[in-house]
Amino acid sequence: MVVSEGRPLRAQLQDFRRTPHRIAIVVDEYGTLKGIVTLEDILEVVVGQIAERGEPILSDLAGNGTLEIRGDVRLRDLNRELGWNLPENEAATLAGFVVGRHRGIPPVGQELVLDGYGIRILERRGLRLDRLSVRPPEAPPG
Structure with a gap:
């Protein structure tokens, strides 16, 4: 089709x-x-986001407020579930937000601070950001 x-x-x-x-x-x-x-x-x-059976959308990494999040998770869902304030008017997903703000696709291991959120690229498949760690502004660095 x-x-x-x-x-x-x-x-x-x-x-x-x-x-x-x-x-x-x-x-x-x-x-x-x-x-x-x-x-x-x-x-x-x-x-909204559809998770495969047994597939977590979010997982706690370090207990310091840093979360491991799939790149295709919608910003609206993150804001609603976690009380965050990521801008929903720039992109639909976390990966889209990162790519748009970075003005390109960051490599694995790259660390960014966007709107106060500490974001590290954990996994990338081709041009897609699959997993990222995100530390909200109020969480201590770790």
């Missing part, structure tokens, strides 16, 4: 419901490949 990048999510969700396809290739107006979209991608936009 091939879809236009401007296709509304609701229309694509309906197509996924009507057909056995659960993945679509996204192209721009010139037919250039822009990426892929899956049923899970759309559902996560609608209902």
Whole structure:
């Protein structure tokens, strides 16, 4: 299945419901490949982060307030669950926030301070930030 990048999510969700396809290739107006979209991608936009069974979204690293967080966790969910104040208007996910503020994809081991949050890149797969450690502003460095 091939879809236009401007296709509304609701229309694509309906197509996924009507057909056995659960993945679509996204192209721009010139037919250039822009990426892929899956049923899970759309559902996560609608209902929030979906964790695989047994897969933690957050895990405590050191007991000093530093958390290990998957890069695809939504900033809205972090703010709501942890009482944080990460800017939700710049990106949807933690990884998107880091990449946008860093203006590139930081290497594994890089440490950043963004809006007072200490962030270290723990794992990267290709161009995707998979795991990061985050220390909120009030937590002591560790």
